[in-house]
Amino acid sequence: MADIKQVAIVGGTHGNEFSGVYLIRRYQRQPELLQRQSFHAWTLFANPQAFAANKRYLDADLNRQFRRDDLDNPSLSNYEQSRAKVIDSVLGPKGSPHADLVIDLHNTTSNMGPVLILTQAGDFYNQLAAYVKMQMPEAVISCDEDHLSAEEHRLLCTTGRYGVIVEVGPQPQSVIRQDVLEQMHSMTQHILDFADLYNRSELPELPTEVEAFRYLHSIMLPLNEQGERLGMVHKHVQDQDFKAIQPGDPIFTLFDGGEIRYEGDSVVYPSFINEAAYYDNNLAMSLNEKVTLKISS
Structure with missing residues (x-):
């Protein structure tokens, strides 16, 4: 499999989930936290207008707008639908993407702890799950409709060749919690470390299996x-x-x-x-x- 060369870290897909917004702002101030030997990483603020309005979204859930057919449909033109097409032009186009790995940062009000959501099946995702779990034992691995192809998925992170969601809670909407932000940062750093080690064929010995939860x-x-x-x-x-x-x-x-x-x-x-x-x-x-x-x- 080809190396990971371009990594996008996305925050603010939902405007009232604050950890991702403040984490990408930190990475913009300290870009050395993103960079690794074998790839270039950068940030994207997905839904700045919803964040400014202190709302999850203005017209429609941005994280449900990324089916290939929807992206290609010009009649879908409200704010989030239009924003999805812009994001697809930056990260994608979906199916032939610029971004090799998309890490989308989310909060939940539920008591889920730090969760790595895998959107598709495959050796890369399984190895990533094993590495993150080894480095961060408190992490939970979740498989979200991983039987679907990327083209069928509606999630923003599926614009990349690989895509995962970092979901951390509990955190109320429009609130920032230090413990939640630190967990999000830690998991994101482990994902970046994995991608670098994967590229350089220097992964440590991984467990032969990992517990996960499938939706x-x-x-x-x-x-x-x-x-x-x-x-x-x-x-x-x-x-x-x-x-x-x-x-x-x-x-x-x-x-x-x-x-x-x-x-x-x-x-x-x-x-x-x-x-x-x-x-x-x-x-x-x-x-x-x-x-x-x-x-x-």
């Missing part, structure tokens, strides 16, 4: 026929991201005091529990299965 589907808060919420995430599930939910476990508490239990027939692992950004769609959490990534030598 299955999302579940909604309980609603009545009018779309009004009937309950909330159960207190025993709240803040328990990536902790097992067994069949029959309570997952929602109703406002009338009742409970709703998980009706699946296998163990699942929740993430993005009570994520504030997803409340407009009444999404309560994502459910994942635990998987093992096999690491090639």
